[in-house]
Amino acid sequence: MGAACRSGIIGTGFMGEVHAHAVRAAGGTVSSVAGRTPASAERAALILGALHAAASPESLIDRDDVDVVHICTPNATHAAYAKRALAAGKAVVCEKPLATSVEDAVELADVAQRHGSVASVPFVYRFYPAVREARDLVRRGAAGRLWLLHGSYLQDWLASPQTTNWRVDPASGGSSRAFGDIGVHWCDLMEFVTGQRITRLVASTSRAFADRPGNGGSAPVTTEDGASVLFETDQGATGSVVVSQVTPGRKNRLWFSFDGTDASLSFDQEQPDTLWLGRTAASTRVAVGADTLTTDAGRRYARLPAGHPQGYQDSFNAFVADVYDAVRGHAPDGLPTFADGLRAAQLTQALVTSAREGTWVATPVQDAPAHRAPITI
Numbered sequence: 001m002g003a004a005c006r007s008g009i010i011g012t013g014f015m016g017e018v019h020a021h022a023v024r025a026a027g028g029t030v031s032s033v034a035g036r037t038p039a040s041a042e043r044a045a046l047i048l049g050a051l052h053a054a055a056s057p058e059s060l061i062d063r064d065d066v067d068v069v070h071i072c073t074p075n076a077t078h079a080a081y082a083k084r085a086l087a088a089g090k091a092v093v094c095e096k097p098l099a100t101s102v103e104d105a106v107e108l109a110d111v112a113q114r115h116g117s118v119a120s121v122p123f124v125y126r127f128y129p130a131v132r133e134a135r136d137l138v139r140r141g142a143a144g145r146l147w148l149l150h151g152s153y154l155q156d157w158l159a160s161p162q163t164t165n166w167r168v169d170p171a172s173g174g175s176s177r178a179f180g181d182i183g184v185h186w187c188d189l190m191e192f193v194t195g196q197r198i199t200r201l202v203a204s205t206s207r208a209f210a211d212r213p214g215n216g217g218s219a220p221v222t223t224e225d226g227a228s229v230l231f232e233t234d235q236g237a238t239g240s241v242v243v244s245q246v247t248p249g250r251k252n253r254l255w256f257s258f259d260g261t262d263a264s265l266s267f268d269q270e271q272p273d274t275l276w277l278g279r280t281a282a283s284t285r286v287a288v289g290a291d292t293l294t295t296d297a298g299r300r301y302a303r304l305p306a307g308h309p310q311g312y313q314d315s316f317n318a319f320v321a322d323v324y325d326a327v328r329g330h331a332p333d334g335l336p337t338f339a340d341g342l343r344a345a346q347l348t349q350a351l352v353t354s355a356r357e358g359t360w361v362a363t364p365v366q367d368a369p370a371h372r373a374p375i376t377i
Helices: 014-025 038-048 057-061 075-087 102-115 129-140 178-194 296-301 312-327 338-357
Strands: 006-010 029-034 068-071 091-094 146-154 198-206 211-214 217-220 226-233 238-244 253-260 264-268 274-278 283-287
Touching: 006 014, 006 057, 014 029, 014 038, 014 068, 014 312, 029 038, 029 057, 057 075, 068 075, 068 312, 075 091, 075 102, 091 312, 091 338, 102 338, 129 178, 129 253, 129 264, 129 274, 129 296, 146 178, 178 198, 178 226, 178 238, 178 253, 178 338, 198 338, 226 338
Parallel strands: 006 029, 006 068, 068 091, 146 238
Antiparallel strands: 146 253, 198 226, 211 217, 226 238, 253 264, 264 274, 274 283
């Protein structure tokens, strides 16, 4: 394969557009796009700048001019498309959740590992420069011993009882909605930055509205609008996260505070141009820029000087650029793989079980992703 990656995008909605922008930013080509129908693919090809509209997702996967398959479809379809793409020898970028069952996620992670395939899940919040700075500061010991890990991920796109979409239906979205959709992002970020793993959790879920539009009328809601989670880690820390898709005014507020014995680190995705560093003597808002960050990892992902905020699309572009770097045979640090997608599925299953049974539930800690390997700085 040449230096330019040729991509096929399955899915014609918002995420398909995000992926297409990232493909081009990484120097790739959108060779083909597929939707639910050939007509939707034709429309999307014009919008996404694709060279070809595929008749079906399956025909896109089988094309010779597609090196990387991007799966941006409803959750319940992910596993089947990812399996087919891996079997065809393609690199795969699969939107989370990797699968709506742990069993399917285990199979996909195993196949990707055995085949040596580049297979990634877009945990893109890892690619904010402030997040990489925080991770390196933790690795250097700047925070001391991390003992309290807490935060939230709040949205309001379902704040109206008249709003719905396919994610509300467990047949399409899976048994968990708010946590499975956004809570796993927070957990992935916590484990990525701190190097700690959740060993057990207890959760409570709730719904703001009992019914939403569906089936030509009103339909009962069976997936959660919000979740509150307490957890413990393999390094003795405790923590909590609150997740909601019905918090008016919060558009996409992923926030964390990782508190150590020497310092605490805080990040807010709605204000991505600063990293808050707190100490007992003073607190500092570190401006995010190639000229102001202090760690190699932070500077690597800072494309602009301080005062020029990088946002979600920039982070997604950086993620896809690292995926394509891996396709070319390199090993970018911190690239989220199908093993991380499996981890998210395990945490989601633990949350569903805990909320149903009202008990603490243990989560696996073996097979830790490569980003937890010891390093020397």
